[in-house]
Amino acid sequence: MTKDVIALTSKMPDAWALLAGLYAGGPEASVTAGSDGAVLRLCAPDGRPLVSVEAPLLVQVPGEAERLLGRDVPVPFWWTEVRASGAVPEAERLAESACGRLALLLGGSVWPGPAANTEVVDIRAAVAPDDGQPVVDVLTDSTSVVLADRPVLALTTWLSEVLRGTSESDRALQIVTPPHVRLSAAARATLLQIPNRWVVQDPAQGYYDGLSGAVLRWRNGTFAPMTGADGTGTVAEAFGRTSPSGDRQLVVAFRTVLPPHEDTVLGEGLEAAWRALTGSAPAGWGTAEPVNLPWSPRRLTGLARDRAPEPTHLIVTGHPGRPALAWIRVTRTTSGVEQDVTLTLGYGEGEEPPLEAIEPLAETLVVEHGLTTMLASVRRASRDLTTAPVLQAPPVPVAFTLGARDVRGIGLTHARRPPVEVRPVALGPASGPALHYPLGDGSDTGALGELHRLAAHLRAGVPGAGADA
Structure with a gap:
């Protein structure tokens, strides 16, 4: 099994510190670089990779070490992952020693365990066939x-x-x-x-x-x-x-389309949703976990623009007091710049998801952020937003919103008369409204059937689609 060891240090691991850590393998070991220098590998005398060290990551977002490792580490700190090949028994001790040396030199700790050894590991006898990729x-x-x-x-x-x-x-x-x-x-x-x-x-x-x-x-x-x-x-x-739990998650999935203008800023719709549902802006964003950068829609936009026309995938996290995590997919299409967002928030026993904020949020996204669709759901799941390998109850829909463009395409009269009990609410300008369909409070699984009937009705109104579409 590949063994992960992580050094959490207060100072940046520079090249000399990384080499000092890697010399835990003794004078017989050699160091090579991969992934354009982003990964260092410590190899046995026969050239076999034993340990890989990733480029250190500066984490500036509070709560990430606790969320992912159960460690309370004050920010900012440096996160350096070291991976040992599972094919060689000595490699695990070597990874622990490399991280222990980083923590000793730079101040900090090592996961797992309160500390790691700093011994030199004899790797001269480490011989095993391998494909060259310890990860x-x-x-x-x-x-x-x-x-x-x-x-x-x-x-x-x-x-x-x-x-x-x-x-x-x-x-x-x-x-x-x-x-x-x-x-x-x-x-x-x-x-x-x-x-x-x-x-x-x-x-x-x-x-x-x-x-x-x-x-x-x-x-x-x-x-x-x-x-x-x-x-x-x-x-x-x-x-x-499964064990009974009162924990719940509120899941809000929406898509927006913005014009491809030079002054277009991405992420503002997500920030509006975050503020409406938590009372504050997101804490940070990044391209992977741990999320390492302080929240900044303009920096997020710059990254997506640099990567265009390829899509950009981003992760956004909240403050430690309210578990919240979102992922965004930014895509350039013929319609403009699309943002597909899934925002998930966790609530424990006795905490109520702010369902009353869903309709006002939908209107804000329609009027200010180019909303095309939004689905809000509640599911029985862990407050900390993690998933255990056990049966999960399906999410129960709370509301669905259809943007003005799609309402026009379906026809306002048809879209206003779905085969569900609750009538839609018009949002935005009366001349070209979006429609918001309340479906319940997340406690009645019958809302799943309501959503399916609503979706079938709306598809039937699309020009060129048959009644069974």
């Missing part, structure tokens, strides 16, 4: 398999790079974890995308899919669902071991 534990023609064991599996820079590499090589990414590991909201969204998979190793039942519960077996170089003689799959017993 990927198994590589087949169809699949990249990574073994991970950390409190929260997050969408880190490393995971993003592995995901990009697997996608470019037409492989699936499968991450294997023990059952105590949870997914961050961003990592969950990534592993929900086919053909990726979260594989949980259960001591009693073997392997199962952490998001669907399907029992898995290793066949032909990949983890695949095990089926019976009739072709049906089996759900792992461990997947059904």
Whole structure:
């Protein structure tokens, strides 16, 4: 198993500090660089990579170390990830020693454990065949398999790079974890995308899919669902071991389209949603977890503009007092600049999601931020926004909003007469309104059927679509 060790230091690990850490391998070791210098690798005398050290990340957003590692670390601090190859027993001690040396030189701590050793590790006997990539534990023609064991599996820079590499090589990414590991909201969204998979190793039942519960077996170089003689799959017993909880999540997913002008600023619609639902702006943003940059729509816009016409994926986080996490996909289309946003907020026992703020928020997004659609839902899930490998109740819709452009395309008369009990509310200018459809308070699963009937009715009004569209 690939072993992750993280140094959390108050000072920046410069080149000399990183080399001092890597010399934990003794004089027989050699150092090479990869990923255009963003990754350093410590290699055995035979050239085999043993440990990789990623470029240090300056974290300026409060609460990120606690959210991902359970550590309360004051900001700003430097986050340096070191990964050891699981094929060589000495590599894990080497990673711990490298991080321990960084913490000793620069002031700070090491995860996991209160401290790490700083000993020199003898690697002269470390010989094992390998594909040259210590971060990927198994590589087949169809699949990249990574073994991970950390409190929260997050969408880190490393995971993003592995995901990009697997996608470019037409492989699936499968991450294997023990059952105590949870997914961050961003990592969950990534592993929900086919053909990726979260594989949980259960001591009693073997392997199962952490998001669907399907029992898995290793066949032909990949983890695949095990089926019976009739072709049906089996759900792992461990997947059904849920415990009652009063925790809930409010999920607000919306799309906006802005004109591709030079003065267009992205992220302002998300900030409006954040303020409406939490009372404050987001705390930080970044391209991966931990989220490291203080919130700034203009800097966010600059990054997206530099990456255009390629899409940009971003993660936004809130302040520690109110769990909140969002991910944004920015895309340049013929319509303009599209922002697909999913904002998730956590609430514990006795805390009420601010459902009364949904309709005013919808109007703000319609009038000021080019809203095309918005769906607000409530689901029974953890306040800390992580996902355990157990059965999750589906989200129950609270409201759906259709922007003015799509209302015009469907026809205002048709859109105003859906086959649901609650009538829509007009938002924005009377000459070209958007429509907001209240669907309930998130407690009645019958709202799922209402949403399906509403969607079918609206699709039937699209020019060229049949009644069954």
